[in-house]
Amino acid sequence: MAADFVEGWLLGQTLGEGAFGEVKLVINNATGEAVAMKMIDLRKYTDAALSVKKETAIQRSLRHPNVLQYYGKRSHANFEYIFLEYCSGGELFDRIEPDLGMAVKDARRYFRQLLSGVEYLHSRGVAHRDIKPENLLLDQYDNIKISDFGMATMFRFKGVERLLDRRCGTLPYVAPEVLKEPYRASPADLWSCGIVLVTMLSGVLPWDQPSSKCKNYEDWCIGGVLGSNGPWKTMTAGVLGLLTGILADDPQNRSALERVQSHPWMSTQSSDDIDYGSNLEEFSISLSQPLPSGDHTASLIAHETDDREMTCFSQPIACDDLLLASQMNLTQSASQGVFQKLVKRMTRFFVGCEYAQATERLTAVLRSMIQCQWKISQTRGITVTTTDNRKMQLIYKVNFIDMDGKLLVDFRLSKGCGLEFKRRFVQIKKSLADVIIQGSCN
Structure with missing residues (x-):
């Protein structure tokens, strides 16, 4: 593709890869405004067309601070292009230290935002069905954005809820009933949120899958490891009580989302909270990512067109660790300074x-x-x-x-x-x- 993808917009670095292709950065030549663009090659992924249609149909109706914003779609030749909000903060998993997790206060804040986004999705009748740290992005203000709606579906329409029967998601994060079919959407998504909280607090996954094939999961179900082994050993009684309700094997006994949000651990900094995870640096750098707004975004779619260095090896130890220049095919007249981006990645x-x-x-x-x-x-x-x-x-x-x-x-x-x-x-x-x-x- 040419660098000048749409008049006034340049194609930048690869931000990530999905099931059906790459996600690229697209930048406005004049203002520096950035948008993420999914590129789907329909010749290479022959079964992608229906998936793209379903994903965009769901996302175009969503508007929430903790849900990735959808801007529009463009078809050209054998390609489909989906334009989305660009999150310069990277992915949530990048903030989780393996075998350590993160600061409790940060995990609590991210979890609140995740639940807020999920509550909104469910209010719109949408089930995500693949909630995991890899699908949770962070914006320039370090706020959660739920992304990747490739497995999402409508489970409620005009007040009528249907059971789901598709076995999908990522095994360590799926609810046990998803492996048994059929299942209710809301409790299944909430279970996945609970596993995300476990990984944020401990830096490990509690089990490979929630079934009798996995001893760690069986131990959890009989309550034999609470507070003593695995990821649970570093957790306080307060958060263990919260997780016990979220990760109840029987979805009928699982805490409802509203009850989780009102749990005492969610609202206060408990005196027995201990930060077993690493304390991330306070970033004093002003990110150059502008707010996606105004006529520039519309014009694109109109073409439709602490001191833990010795153990936390992946944390940034200098400002330079945060820098990444967009590798772009710029025209000679373009100013490279406009395209310099700062991204929080470890x-x-x-x-x-x-x-x-x-x-x-x-x-x-x-x-x-x-x-x-x-x-x-x-x-x-x-x-x-x-x-x-x-x-x-x-x-x-x-x-x-x-x-x-x-x-x-x-x-x-x-x-x-x-x-x-x-x-x-x-x-x-x-x-x-x-x-x-x-x-x-x-």
């Missing part, structure tokens, strides 16, 4: 060596990892394919970017579990510690 670092040496060092680390394959591209990137602890596929990409005389090594998850991706990143970062530049905030 999975990157600067190295004090040239590209060739950095690639050699990284591939040596990858070679030492079990069941790890990689491919080096001609555009200074490496695609890594491996499997996680659940034997599920894990794919991530590493890009090498020259910035201010230094080399930025940027890691981005393409497919798989965010927590497992972060674990791999931590391992790699520790192995490259001798060439990583620390504390250079110029």
